[in-house]
Amino acid sequence: MGKTFVEKVFGLKAGYDVSAGDIVSVEPDWVMSHDNAAAISATFRKTGAAKVRYPERVVIILDHEIPAPKESSATNHREIRSFVAEQGIEHFFDINFGICHQVFVEEGFAMPGKLIVGSDSHTTTYGALGAFSAGIGRSEVAAIWATGELWFQVPDTMQIVLQGRMPDFLSPKDVALNIIGRIRADGADYRAVEFRGDAVAAMSIPDRMVLSNMAAEMGAKNGYIPPDDTTLNYLKGRARSTFEPVFSDPDACFVDVVNFDISVMTPAVARPHTVDNHASIEEAAGIRIDQALIGTCTNGRLEDLRAAARILKGRRVKVRTLVIPASWQVYRAAMKENLLEVFLDAGAVILNPGCGPCLGAHQGVMAPGEVTFSTANRNFKGRMGCREAEIYLGSPMSVAASAVTGEITHPGRFL
Amino acid sequence: MKKAFSGTAWKYGDNINTDVIFPGKYTYQKMTPEEMAQHALEDLDPDFISKVSAGDILVAGKNFGMGSSREQAAVAIKAAGISVIIARSFARIYFRNAINAGMPAIRCPEAVDAIQDGDSVTVDMAAGVISTPRGDFRFPAYPPTVMEILEHNGLIPFIKTKIST
Structure with a gap:
């Protein structure tokens, strides 16, 4: 039997064949955090590690409270800037860039086949570029800063298939809200979601990002969209490194397939x-x-x-x-x-x-x-x-x- | 981690989200776990913190902890005295955050159905059994990786041991 996208990504990282349900320890390509990097740096110190294992894999983007609305946020930001300088973290984006998930994609960190984690639940957004990306907790980020790796359970995968032409008054947000209305907030709990279908293929990268972002609201671990020419064109001159697209095999095991015709949807x-x-x-x-x-x-x-x-x-x-x-x-x-x-x-x-x-x-x-x-x-x-x-x-x-x-x-x- | 926990069960419904477990407006304030505990379940049950005792057990419906990745939602519950959470199901980031905070999160729909608010409940981690006034219920053992983290009382103490050895 074939492998799903997530089984392949975790298998490539682990260096051996893995299946849904397996627990693996792997090294993510990127680990993203935002204003909570201050709290994470305090947790990092508790591990006893002096230096971040792979500072070149750390991305920090300030966005939650910018510019600082009060003294405590300003102090948080200062701690992050000094940690960044002390640890030699080059991928640091101060208050003049924007929301982490948008900046992360604009700056070319999100790429097909990459394993990305972040201390924010909407880290699922980078699935729009064909990456595996999932939100994790602060302590987990601290653990990756210290050791470079983290434990994961390889999830089952469900497909959400979207067909049909988008009506003029409809947007990808309506599509996402209609999906969640049907499968509910726990409809994809513990699962990887793979969006497919003509309607997805017709979407631009920004539109796909709405679907992958909202995958978090379905309970999904990630929200992968198979990379195609649209993806490759978006990444031209933008990608931070070389990358290798990864796709589910046609005969892979999907625990569920849900179909939607977006041409008959109304705004939600x-x-x-x-x-x-x-x-x-x-x-x-x-x-x-x-x-x-x-x-x-x-x-x-x-x-x-x-x-x-x-x-x-x-x-x-x-x-x-x-x-x-x-x-x-x-x-x-x-x-x-x-x-x-x-x-x-x-x-x-x-x-x-x-x-x-x-x-x-x-x-x-x-x-x-x-x-x-x-x-x-x-x-x-x-x-x-x-x-x-x-x-x-x-x-x-x-x-x-x-x-x-x-x-x-x-x-x-x-x- | 202790091998068994006994305490009073406090039972809540489905889809309890991270904003009512630990409000977002506090997430960028520096707090000790004890300070976080004062806000635990604040927007769901303001009386929770005054009625909970050390060792008590939180029982919930499906998708407990949905929403934000903020791990204060797990740390605050633990610091409030909760030893273990039993739910019909957990949101995945919350499930991880609970384990990484050294607090077992057990998925056992049958036990959730049986337990009523205020019941005395015992959870035997080694045997994988939840004992309630309405019978005993089994749950599957955690994989070794997860047990190791729980035995070190959380991910960070576990990493600390790994780095120092």
């Missing part, structure tokens, strides 16, 4: 307080909102800003609207395309690239009783800093349309 909304609390936008229409948020590692790319600007052009927002480009590269590109002017003219507030209000640490925190409609990936109770507030999730087009009306609105109304 996740209602409070779980991502699988699914509603079609028609069902959620009319719910009044206090704040609109367009950005985050899920939907802060140029394509997302274009989609939002398409609706906001020549219109005014009725509610507080925050726009956060995912990176400085995205910010600059949006400026060149005059998208920023569209947002300013509409009355939106443009924030600096970063995680911003998504996790409730700073910027755009809500008051009790308020409602935010957001393009982020999570709407858990208290997520945006207030446990008496409500978060709805949707696509950039849906959020932009709703910002204009002040209530949840089908984007088709403005297209």
Whole structure:
């Protein structure tokens, strides 16, 4: 019987044949962390190791609280900068780059066949480039810094097959929310997810990143998309090293195959307080909102800003609207395309690239009783800093349309 | 790690996420495990921290710990006194974080069905048995790699031993 993508990647790393269920100790190609690198460095010291085993494999990208909103965050950042200097970590990105998952891909670290881990649950995003990438805990990152390796259980794989043409009012975010609505938040628990099908092949890299990012919300260990010409073209002049694409064998064992026809999908909304609390936008229409948020590692790319600007052009927002480009590269590109002017003219507030209000640490925190409609990936109770507030999730087009009306609105109304 | 744990079971539902176990607004504040414990399950059950005693057992439905990779969600629960978590299933990062914090996370749907809030429960790690007022339930042994980490009370002490030898 053939092997799955994950069985092959772990087998190549381990140096012997492995199957789903096996526990292996392997050396990841990259280990990513962000503002939590300060806490990780303290844990690293507890291991007794003096030097990071492979500093050249460490990537640190500040994004969670940038620029520092308070003294404790500033101190955190300072500790990271001094650790980076002390350990000779060259792949360090300070506050002027953007959200870790966007920067990691832009900077060419995400490549087919690579084994990547990060101390952030949405590390699954790099699966869009054909990598194995999974979120791990802080202590696990400290352990890799100290020894270069970590234990893994090789997961079973499920396929999510997407067919059909994307309607004009639909976006990859709607596709992801519709998938999660059907398979639920634990639908891929402990499993590797492999996205396949004509609809996936037709997607750009930024669109694929939305699917792989949202794989975390299905409980998946990773969200792999088989690399193709789109992938190779994106990596031209960008890839940090040579790479070897890895594919599942046709006769590999998949524990589940779920099929979707995206041509018949409608825009979707996740209602409070779980991502699988699914509603079609028609069902959620009319719910009044206090704040609109367009950005985050899920939907802060140029394509997302274009989609939002398409609706906001020549219109005014009725509610507080925050726009956060995912990176400085995205910010600059949006400026060149005059998208920023569209947002300013509409009355939106443009924030600096970063995680911003998504996790409730700073910027755009809500008051009790308020409602935010957001393009982020999570709407858990208290997520945006207030446990008496409500978060709805949707696509950039849906959020932009709703910002204009002040209530949840089908984007088709403005297209 | 002790070979067996006995304590009062505190039972919660399905899909308990990391934001209600340990709110995101605290994740970039430096805290000791004891300080983290004061916020354990704060947005789910504000009384949890006042009723839990050392050695108690947390029981939950499916997909416990879904969401963020923040390991404070495991450390806070352990520091609050919980010795072991029994769930119908675990979110994968939480499962790893619990083990790496030296706290066994046991998947046993039958035991979850049997246990009621406030029951006295015993977990025998060596024998792989959960004893409840409504019967005993078996769970599969952890693989040696995982047992080694638990026996060292977590991943970091385990690495420390490895580096020093």
